Amino acid sequence: MTALPARNFPMHVSVEEARAMLAALLPMPGTETVGLEAALGRTLAAPLPALVSHPSATESALDGIACREADTLGATRERPVGLRVIGESRAGEPFAGTVAAGECVRIYTGAPIPPGTDAICPVEELTDAGDDVQLLRPASPGDVRPEGGDFRAGDPVMAAGLYLSAPRVALAAALGHRELPVRRRHRVALLSTGDEVLEPGEPLKAGQVYDSNRYGLAAMLRECGCDVLMLGHAPDSPAALHDAIERAGGADLLVTSGGVSMGKYDFMRDLLIEHGRVAFWKVRMRPGGPALLGGWQGLPVIGLPGNPVSSLVVFHVIVRPALTGLPVQALTLRAATPFRALPDKAAFWRGVIEGGQVRDYGRQGSGILRSLSDADALVIVPEGQPVAAGDDVQVVLL
Numbered sequence: 051m052t053a054l055p056a057r058n059f060p061m062h063v064s065v066e067e068a069r070a071m072l073a074a075l076l077p078m079p080g081t082e083t084v085g086l087e088a089a090l091g092r093t094l095a096a097p098l099p100a101l102v103s104h105p106s107a108t109e110s111a112l113d114g115i116a117c118r119e120a121d122t123l124g125a126t127r128e129r130p131v132g133l134r135v136i137g138e139s140r141a142g143e144p145f146a147g148t149v150a151a152g153e154c155v156r157i158y159t160g161a162p163i164p165p166g167t168d169a170i171c172p173v174e175e176l177t178d179a180g181d182d183v184q185l186l187r188p189a190s191p192g193d194v195r196p197e198g199g200d201f202r203a204g205d206p207v208m209a210a211g212l213y214l215s216a217p218r219v220a221l222a223a224a225l226g227h228r229e230l231p232v233r234r235r236h237r238v239a240l241l242s243t244g245d246e247v248l249e250p251g252e253p254l255k256a257g258q259v260y261d262s263n264r265y266g267l268a269a270m271l272r273e274c275g276c277d278v279l280m281l282g283h284a285p286d287s288p289a290a291l292h293d294a295i296e297r298a299g300g301a302d303l304l305v306t307s308g309g310v311s312m313g314k315y316d317f318m319r320d321l322l323i324e325h326g327r328v329a330f331w332k333v334r335m336r337p338g339g340p341a342l343l344g345g346w347q348g349l350p351v352i353g354l355p356g357n358p359v360s361s362l363v364v365f366h367v368i369v370r371p372a373l374t375g376l377p378v379q380a381l382t383l384r385a386a387t388p389f390r391a392l393p394d395k396a397a398f399w400r401g402v403i404e405g406g407q408v409r410d411y412g413r414q415g416s417g418i419l420r421s422l423s424d425a426d427a428l429v430i431v432p433e434g435q436p437v438a439a440g441d442d443v444q445v446v447l448l
């Protein structure tokens with residue numbers, strides 16, 4: 051046995067510390083401009099003001115007639131109120147005149163309210179005889195959408211740093227922007243390691259395993275809006291790992307899978323000690339405890355454990371929030387079953403949500419990949435604080 055190199059780096063950091071240390075190593079990506087159709091999943095790099103007001107005029111929320119509310123007070127099915135129709139207002143083609151007492155205009159959803167009117171009676175609540183209508187109830191000012199009720203021109207509506215979800219892409223379009231300033235995508239290199247790890251579809255011998263991590267992690271990186279540089283797979287040899295890592299040049303981050311544990315063939319940590327630096331080794335979490343953070347000549351490296359559940363859970367709770375800048379959104383649910391606590395580390399058990407409660411998925415081993423694909427959520431059990439059935443518990447949706 052060769053002696054371990056000197057360990058002058060933090061060990062057993064908390065999940066929060068690990069996340070913050072990784073985020074601190076990532077470069078702030080530059081800015082680029084993309085069209086609305088390419089904006090989904092990107093991060094806004096500058097605030098977006100409203101270029102127009104919405105609604106752009108005070109308009110009707112319904113199809114019906116626009117009139118003066120005061121004319122229609124007291125209208126009922128038994129005693130309807132009659133009004134004279136003097137024209138119509140369409141979306142995009144407003145009524146040109148002014149409406150006087152006893153008059154109304156036909157109006158359609160989104161059409162501007164004509165001068166002189168302040169209320170709408172929907173088409174379902176009137177009888178229509180061409181030049182005259184009879185209102186079966188009073189017209190309602192509540193069915194008028196005021197100009198600028200959503201936003202006004204010049205309002206600072208969208209803040210820099212906002213994640214562009216589908217509704218936010220819609221909002222940016224409504225504000226009048228065709229092109230959006232967004233953060234450049236992080237370029238992330240991805241490498242899986244292990245002599246026993248094979249490309250899916252190759253003939254598999256006893257003790258070998260298909261490379262699920264590389265494909266799972268690549269998919270998660272793409273979900274985070276990253277450009278993925280696939281470095282493929284390296285065997286458990288320091289020279290082969292060294293060569294593979296050298297191919298990550300130009301990336302903002304290298305993500306590796308495997309080889310970070312205590313085994314004789316786990317070389318990642320010592321390679322970083324020798325050629326770069328280690329920022330931490332081991333996180334107080336399960337699954338995912340052996341995770342490693344370091345640097346290789348200016349390139350941040352996060353070494354994820356090989357166990358499939360471990361690598362994807364560490365990605366979910368540490369790498370994703372660091373890459374996207376988005377907090378881990380935990381919500382509170384009632385536990386339908388107990389969840390075990392660990393004395394010295396946070397547990398992220400896989401849970402199934404049913405009827406608004408979360409229950410234990412059951413098989414919680416780090417090698418049971420189906421526990422992740424079948425589960426709905428990670429149930430967070432803090433160090434030494436077991437959860438009883440009926441307790442409230444924090445969960446992160448998968």
Ligand code: AMP
Pocket residue numbers: 242243244246247259260261262263264307308309310311313316355356357358
């Ligand atoms: P390691 O972290 O390298 O000690 O690997 C721990 C466990 O994860 C072992 O059972 C490996 O066979 C398995 N493993 C390692 N890498 C992968 C991978 N890329 N895909 C699926 N399983 C893996």
Ligand code: MG
Pocket residue numbers: 243244245286308309315356
């Ligand atoms: Mg290995």
